[in-house]
Amino acid sequence: MSPTEAVVAGAGPTGLTLALELARRGVEVRILDRSPEPFAGSRGKGLTARSQEVMDDLGIVDEIVEAGFRHLPSRVAVRGQVVRDSDPHADLSPTPDRPYDGGLMIPQWRTEQILRERLSEFGIDVERGVEVVGFEQTTDKVTVRLAGGGTVMARYLVGCDGGRSTVRKALGVSFEGTGGIEGMLLGDVSVDGLVPDHWYQWTHPEQGFVALCPFRGINSWQFQGVPFADFDEEGNLPEPSLEYFQRVLDDIACGPGVRLSDPTWLSTWHVNVRMVDRFRDGRVFLAGDAAHVHPPAGGLGMNTGIQDAYNLGWKLALVLAGSADPSLLDTYEEERLPLARWTLGVSSAGLQKVAANLGREDSEGFAGAVTEDGQQLGLGYPWSSLSRDGDVTTGVRAGDRAPDAPCLSPDGTPLRLFDVFRGTHFTVLGFGGGSRHILQTLAEDAPDDVTYVVVGDSRGPGVDVVDDRGLARSAYGAHGGTLVVVRPDGYVALTAAATAADDVIDYLGRLVGRSS
Incomplete structure (x- = not known):
């Protein structure tokens, strides 16, 4: 195989997101997967609001949203009797700064396909x-050594090859944590006898728990089952099969007259909560399940991997282009390792809560898995060495997620700040029409891959974004003469007063080099 700039091992959601991040920045990347066919299962079936924002930046959010269910209510039955209909996200709705109000139910195979x-x-x-x-x-x-004796030369390798990662094992990185006897049956089946308008969940205090979650536009449902009596001493469940799934459903749901057919994926899952002690060793990185595996409670595992890739991609591309010092790559671990640790903690707590109430007469079903900041919108990097707050008062601080806001273009066309951010560039927002001269000065001395945007209250000379309702100013808590630098991955890098334009030039120059 010929040389390349980057090799991505593994073509799940993490690997695909990383390859796409690199490809749209012109990086020569190869993405390799040992499986001869794409993954066919629904396993990681939820995208958080923050991951939807990532998909927005990647230009595929419309296809993602079209393929998914939002606000899918749950219906919980105990001993065959319906006791609760609920939607844990019922009170959520889009806001000017958060256009995606909650999670999206979409099978993993479809996310990967898009x-x-x-x-x-x-x-x-x-x-x-x-x-x-x-x-x-x-x-x-x-x-990089391949099965069969071939090799490929690259400047960097990223292991996105799952919980059994070959790349991680070859690095010799520790993968500490715990496993357990808790487990679950998982699969994708067709269903007759139910309308696909709820996530149906049945619990039986003596028998166990079973659930069927529909997917949009297709007769495919994810089956989840925890049959208490079927675990052996080692915590193993019988070999999954359609017949076995049907029996579990009939026993726990008390014969609801629902028939399963046409299985496309059958599996079992066991508790495994582990993470590495470092995300990088020289020119080799780990991301997604190769670096951290989570309980499914709250649906954060796949989303955390996607956001690993989103964090690493722009940094790796800048280093490969020679625009940034290689030390920028150290911030990948600095920023992502604490969030992986946090996610393990909250998802483990969510699993314990769900497991404790599955067999109860007043079971909430999977509603108990809703975790703190489960949409990942409040997560950021305030501790990062890339986050720098200047001597200015703003509503956002360096390291925060950069809010959206509906505005207008100078000709009156609706325009969101996310439209301005979308792409591979840094963005410098200047609040107030008087910031035009400041941004022009910045453009002369700062790096090339930066977009300079004047946010003004009304149309006028030099205004790029018209904040006609004051929603951008409100979201950023910005006053006239405020500068905000937004990273390519949509986090605030720096806040500064307009009088501190040299701080912006210094920051961008140190991070991504100066223009010629």
Whole structure:
């Protein structure tokens, strides 16, 4: 195989997001997967609001939303009798700063398909049946070894190859944590006898728990089952089969007259809560399940992996282009490791809460898995060395997620701040029409891959975004003469007064180099 700039091992949601982030920045990237076929299951079936914002930036959110259910209510039955209809997100609605109000129920295979299709628009396809078995690295390259004896040379390697990651094992990185006898049956089946308008959940204090979650536009439902009596001493469940799933459903749901058919994916899951002690070793990185595996409670695992990739992609691309010092790559671990640790904690607590009430007469079903900041909108990097607050008062601080706001273009066309951010660039927002001169000065000395945007209250000379309702100013808590630098991944990098324009030039120059 010929040399390349980056190799991504693993073509799940994390690997595909990373490959897409690199490809749209012009990086020569190859994405390899040992499986001859794409994953066919629904496993990671939820995208948080923050992950939907990532998909918005990647240009695929419309396809994602069209394929998913939002506000899918739950129906819980105990001993066959319906006791509760609920929607834990019923009170959520879009706000000016948060356009995606809650999670989206979409099968993992469909999310991956949409990511693959977008990646192919950049001329890159997943190389199937190509297994990474090891590597050697030097100070300037990685030699990736493949099954069958082939190799590929790259400047960087990223292991996105799942919980059993070959890349992680070859690195010798510890993967500390716990497993347990708790487990679950999982699968995708067709269903007759139910209307796909609820996530149906049945609990029986003596028998266990079973659930069927529909997907939009197709007769495919995710089956989840916890049959108490079927675990052996080692915590194993019987081999999954359609017949076995049907029996579990009939026993726990008390024969509701629901028939399962046409299985496309059957599996079992066991509790596994582990993470690495570092995300990087030289020119090799770990992301997603290769770095951290989570309980399914709250649906944060896949989303955390997607956001690992979103964090690493722009940094790796800048270093590969020679625009940034390689030390920028150290901030990947600095920023993502604490969030992975946090996610393990809250998802583990959510699992314990769900497990404790599954067999109760007053069971809430999976509603008990709703976790603190389960939509990941309040997570950020205030501790990061990339986050710098200047001597100015704003409603957002460095490290925060950069809010959205509906505004207008100078010709009166509706325009969101997310439209301004979308792409591969940094954005400097200048609040107040008087900031035009300041931004022009910045453009002369700051790096090229930066978009300079004047946010004004009304149309006028030099105003790029018309904040006609004051929603942008409110979201940022910005006053006239305020500068806000937004990173390519949609987090606030720096806040500064307009009089401190040199701080902006210094920050961008140190991070991504100065323009010629």
